[in-house]
Amino acid sequence: MFENLTERLSRTLKNVSGRGRLTDDNIKDTLREVRMALLEADVALPVVREFVKRVKERAVGTEVSKSLTPGQEFIKIVQAELELVMGEENEGLDLSCQPPAVILMAGLQGAGKTTSxxxxxxxxxxxxxxxxxxxxxxxxxxxxxxxxxxxxxxIGIDFFPSNVEQKPVEIAKAALEHGKLKFYDVVIVDTAGRLHVDEEMMDEIKDVHQTLNPVETLFVVDAMTGQDAANTAKAFNDALPLTGVILTKVDGDARGGAALSVRHVTGKPIKFLGVGEKTDALEPFHPNRVASRILGMGDVLSLIEDLERNVDKKEAEKLAKKFKDKKGFDLEDFRSQLQQMKNMGGMMGMLDKLPGMSQLPSDVKDKVDDKIFVQMEAIINSMTKAERARPELIKGSRKKRIAAGSGTQVQDVNRLLKQFTQMQKMMKKMQKGGMKNMMRQMKGMMPGGGMFPGR
Structure with a gap:
């Protein structure tokens, strides 16, 4: 997410971070680079102009000159202005009304409305x-x-039936009545994708809006369309009283132009980010966290929330008890760890939220391929219960059978067993309480250190 912008800004700001003194000249050079980075990220031109102007005003003012570390103070200003452009803080849904609270979803065709x-x-x-x-x-x-x-x-939520013979306004009215009758807290209405130039379709959604009087009217837009996303949202906002935006396909957006343009162009907050195809891949939008990620400082708070949401507490307690009882770490445990990592968006999803990861060389990032974890899980699934409990049983003929059953090669099975042995050693160090030893072992798990093989 935002890789190109992060890389460019991190490189630019690194040049200024160590300066003991900031002058008009070096601020001018840095701001020129920042401007280019934002334009390349497809941020809307008015947003870029306003952003650079505000950063310059603050940078040449008293804030920086009085600081002991002017370079770092400059980066703080850039971060604060990034947050300001995106809305400063998370604005959640306002559902404080007589139930059911109605949420109307609008947007272009193919933006990901139904999934959202x-x-x-x-x-x-x-x-x-x-x-x-x-x-x-x-x-x-x-x-x-x-x-x-x-x-x-x-997902396990209730669906109100409708059919193509009905008019959208009739469907909306019937769903709202049913929602009141059955005491629903929230009714979410999906609408047809439409072009903002299509007057007939826009009139239709206006009628639906008038019928429902929703507490939230969310515009769903594809982040990969860059500043066009902001312009489209503005056109919709002129026709409908939008309350917020959901940016979809953010995981495929290396630029970040939409996230940085939408608030400024429309005046409406981004409320959620769609960060993948899974049904739980929707994150509340926190401008401060996104600004931190854009500047390569990571997003540890979101990572902690991911862990709390996705880590299976029972599995974690079971593993902790095994450690306490000095029982070994087996392939069943290894598989459980792989599955939980997958639930958190895979290794790249986690690395993306760690500070300094933007500094990793691209050849190292290429080695972190989540497909390898899928392959590893398939190999473990092809083993018998006894083999998972006692990996030392896995010799020649068993390896061939496991490889055939998982659609892999014997060398893939060998590699997994080697990686498992590394993990097992690390777990033993943890059992003995040797944190220094454990940290040394963890270096071997970092990209390039053996845990994530090159392709």
Missing amino acids: VGKLGKLLKERDSKKVLVVSADVYRPAAIKQLETLAGD
Whole structure:
């Protein structure tokens, strides 16, 4: 996420961070680089101009001249201004109304609205303990209604049936009545994707909005469209009273232009980021954390929240008890760790949130391939229970059978066993309480150190 911008800004700001004194000249050079980095990231030109102007005003003012570390003070100013551009703090959903609270989803075709409806429904159900009803008023796209019904079934939230013969306004009205009757906390209404130049379709969504009077009208937009995302959101906002934006496909956006432009151009906050295809890949948008990630400082708070949400407490307690009882770490435990890592967005998803990871050379990053973890899990799945408990049993003929069963080669099985042995040694160091020894072992797990083989 935002790799290009992070790399460019980190490199630029590194040049100024060690300066004992900042002058007009070196600030000018740095700001020129910052301007270029933002423009290359497809940030809207008015946003870039305003941002650079504000940073310059603060940098040549008293803030920096009185500081003992002017270079670092300059980076703090850049971070503060990045946060300001994106909205300073997270603005959650305002559901304080007579239930059911109605959320209307709008956006272009292919932006990921239906998937976002499912993700938001799951988030409200699991994190806020809300009783959620979802409904599709998309009567134009083939199988749109069925897609939402399937998604709702997978997630475990209620779906209100509709069909292509109905008018969107009728569907919306019926869903709202049902929501009131059955005491739902939240009703989320999916609408058809439309172009903002299509007057007929825009009139239709205005009618749906008027019928529902939603507490939240969220615009769903693809982050990969850069500053176009902000311009499209503005066009929709002129037609509908939007309350916020959901940026989707952020995990595929190496630039970051949309995240930095939307708030400034529309005046509406980004409320959520869609960071993957899984139904739990929706994160509340925290400008301070995103600014920190853009500047290569990581996002440890989000990582901690990921851990709390995804780590299986029972599994963790079971492993802790094994350690306490001095029982060994086996391949069953190793598989459990791999699965939990996968739930947190894989190794790259975790590394992305750690400070300093933008400084890793690209050849090292290339070695961190999450497909390897899928392969490792497949290999362990092909083993018998006895083999997982006692890896020393796995010799020649067993290796061939495991490789054939997992669709891999014998050398892949050998590599997994070698990596497992490294992990096992590290766990023994933990059992003995030797933190220094354990840290030394962990170096071998970093990219290039053996745990993540090159391709």
